[in-house]
Amino acid sequence: MSRLPITKTPKPYVGGAFIRSESGRTFPVRDASGAFYANVPQCTRKDLRNAVEAAAKAGPGWARRTAYNRGQILYRLGEMVEARRDELVGMLVRFGESRTAAAREVETAADRLVYYAGWADKYEQVLGNVNPVASPHFNFTVTEPMGVVGVIAPDVPALLGLISLVAPVIVSGNTVVALASERLPYAAILLGEMLATSDLPGGVVNLLTGFRAELVPTFATHAHLRGLSAAVGAAERKALQLGAAESVKRVHFAAPESPAAWLADDAQSAYAIREFLEFKTTWHPVGA
Amino acid sequence: MVAPSSPPALRRLLDAIGTVDAVGVEERVAKYATRSIKKAAKVWGLRKAVSMVDLTTLEGKDTPGKVASLCQKALRPHDDSVPRVAAVCVYPSMVRHARRALGSGNGVRIASVATAFPSGQAPLRTRLAEVRAAVADGADEVDMVINRGAFLAGDFGRVQDEIAAVVTACGAAALKVILEVSELETYDNIRAASFLALRVIREGDFIKTSTGKTSLNATLGNNQVMLEAIRDHYLDTGIAVGMKPAGGIRTAKQALQFLVAVKETLGDAWLTPARYRFGASSLLNDLLRQLEKERTGAYQAPYYFSEAAESY
Numbered sequence: 001m002s003r004l005p006i007t008k009t010p011k012p013y014v015g016g017a018f019i020r021s022e023s024g025r026t027f028p029v030r031d032a033s034g035a036f037y038a039n040v041p042q043c044t045r046k047d048l049r050n051a052v053e054a055a056a057k058a059g060p061g062w063a064r065r066t067a068y069n070r071g072q073i074l075y076r077l078g079e080m081v082e083a084r085r086d087e088l089v090g091m092l093v094r095f096g097e098s099r100t101a102a103a104r105e106v107e108t109a110a111d112r113l114v115y116y117a118g119w120a121d122k123y124e125q126v127l128g129n130v131n132p133v134a135s136p137h138f139n140f141t142v143t144e145p146m147g148v149v150g151v152i153a154p155d156v157p158a159l160l161g162l163i164s165l166v167a168p169v170i171v172s173g174n175t176v177v178a179l180a181s182e183r184l185p186y187a188a189i190l191l192g193e194m195l196a197t198s199d200l201p202g203g204v205v206n207l208l209t210g211f212r213a214e215l216v217p218t219f220a221t222h223a224h225l226r227g228l229s230a231a232v233g234a235a236e237r238k239a240l241q242l243g244a245a246e247s248v249k250r251v252h253f254a255a256p257e258s259p260a261a262w263l264a265d266d267a268q269s270a271y272a273i274r275e276f277l278e279f280k281t282t283w284h285p286v287g288a
Numbered sequence: 289m290v291a292p293s294s295p296p297a298l299r300r301l302l303d304a305i306g307t308v309d310a311v312g313v314e315e316r317v318a319k320y321a322t323r324s325i326k327k328a329a330k331v332w333g334l335r336k337a338v339s340m341v342d343l344t345t346l347e348g349k350d351t352p353g354k355v356a357s358l359c360q361k362a363l364r365p366h367d368d369s370v371p372r373v374a375a376v377c378v379y380p381s382m383v384r385h386a387r388r389a390l391g392s393g394n395g396v397r398i399a400s401v402a403t404a405f406p407s408g409q410a411p412l413r414t415r416l417a418e419v420r421a422a423v424a425d426g427a428d429e430v431d432m433v434i435n436r437g438a439f440l441a442g443d444f445g446r447v448q449d450e451i452a453a454v455v456t457a458c459g460a461a462a463l464k465v466i467l468e469v470s471e472l473e474t475y476d477n478i479r480a481a482s483f484l485a486l487r488v489i490r491e492g493d494f495i496k497t498s499t500g501k502t503s504l505n506a507t508l509g510n511n512q513v514m515l516e517a518i519r520d521h522y523l524d525t526g527i528a529v530g531m532k533p534a535g536g537i538r539t540a541k542q543a544l545q546f547l548v549a550v551k552e553t554l555g556d557a558w559l560t561p562a563r564y565r566f567g568a569s570s571l572l573n574d575l576l577r578q579l580e581k582e583r584t585g586a587y588q589a590p591y592y593f594s595e596a597a598e599s600y
Contacts, residue, residue: 218587222587224587246586
């Protein structure tokens with residue numbers, strides 16, 4: 001007897017749940033051969049608003065976790081990516097990457113998670129400081145997470161680009177609302193399934209699929225987003241900077257020039273964690 | 289349909305006032321959430337909702353200072369484009385502090401919960417003394433709780449007599465009768481309790497859903513049952529009574545849905561702070577946040593509106 005295939009309904013991961021767009025809209029994605037693959041939710045600015053609410057709700061609990069525990073959870077996410085390696089490679093190949101390039105991207109993505117997991121309880125020692133002062137005070141600087149940060153992932157590499165931007169933001173206790181690659185949104189759909197099984201509390205990472213042109217203005221002006229980390233072109237950079245100036249938020253543009261540059265070792269750094277930290281300096285009197 | 293096991297007093301009352309079609313109510317209120325209210329209509333509704341807020345603080349840790357800052361917020365919720373709220377709602381011991389902070393004649397009224405709020409479990413003379421003390425200290429409105437124990441025991445005469453006694457004790461102050469719907473359990477009971485109150489209170493008084501101190505508070509469903517009781521009473525007697533849902537209304541979106549319910553059940557005559565109020569503490573900030581969003585076009589952060597939040 002012939003069997004009907006059971007196809008998956010792609011749903012992005014927001015607030016610890018798999019959602020459809022509140023608008024009910026979807027857009028078709030096609031594989032490398034041009035054949036229809038699936039309808040992916042076309043998220044709207046209201047979905048973005050809801051995702052920011054979810055991220056804000058999850059924030060205090062995530063920031064209160066010990067650095068060591070955040071590291072454990074990020075490492076666990078790396079484990080999940082590694083465990084579903086074949087599926088991820090197959091997905092990238094279906095959408096046009098060569099098998100070698102796809103394997104390299106997935107491996108680098110898992111390694112990158114482990115890299116930032118390792119920094120979780122170490123960046124404070126590097127970025128924080130005891131400051132020399134000419135008075136009887138003990139003066140020190142510590143870091144704090146900023147809050148909810150918006151991420152706009154590059155079109156390619158869809159999986160590695162998204163993970164490379166999200167990991168350094170959440171490792172310090174920020175929460176993220178991320179817009180997935182428009183060309184290859186399915187990578188974010190699969191990543192959401194790994195997030196859901198990685199011990200990461202719901203709402204810490206919220207993934208949206210949809211059109212950049214529709215969502216960039218809201219990312220730029222939403223006052224509840226404290227920062228933006230985006231891999232975008234010149235026109236979108238300007239729109240983000242104008243909106244960010246209005247709502248006073250920090251903007252960081254990811255530098256890699258080519259898809260290959262995301263693979264390099266220097267695409268990862270503790271300074272990427274610093275981009276979304278606040279520094280607090282305290283003067284503590286020292287007894288005579 | 290009245291259960292055969294219900295007390296005879298309830299059955300007699302429901303024979304007179306009619307029962308509630310629970311499924312019909314749920315279905316009708318579900319529709320209220322589907323109305324599309326945008327742009328100018330939304331701004332009108334949000335501003336109207338602000339003017340209907342009873343800005344509330346009912347905590348053991350309330351201090352004169354906290355009440356004073358609440359009063360400042362009531363007088364000037366955001367900027368000059370936003371109206372003042374209807375009232376502040378405090379415990380009786382805080383009424384005189386609120387009066388000092390508010391002054392008088394500026395349109396913001398002082399409501400005080402009384403009658404051993406929230407349980408109501410004190411002797412009647414103690415409860416009446418509390419009402420008189422609150423009014424003497426300067427309360428314009430008194431929020432009382434009904435005797436749910438007596439109601440559930442079927443002692444309706446006692447429930448109604450106590451409400452009537454509080455009406456007398458209020459003097460010129462307006463009365464809001466809290467039914468505490470979560471403890472009444474069925475829509476029929478809510479309708480019955482509404483009528484017990486409606487038959488002894490005056491034009492300009494209110495019936496109110498909840499204390500806000502229990503797990504289940506104001507919902508569109510029990511709001512609807514009470515609005516329909518007010519409508520039926522008004523059509524019978526010509527006495528227009530107000531309504532106050534309280535507890536659990538935290539978002540502007542919910543508030544607009546409640547206003548839709550009022551408009552579609554009682555009409556425009558009830559879309560005024562004199563006849564409809566929201567008992568809420570955090571609702572005002574969300575209303576302001578949405579008004580600001582409509583003004584600027586950008587989504588706002590909650591911590592711009594005096595919300596006690598962590599850095600998130």
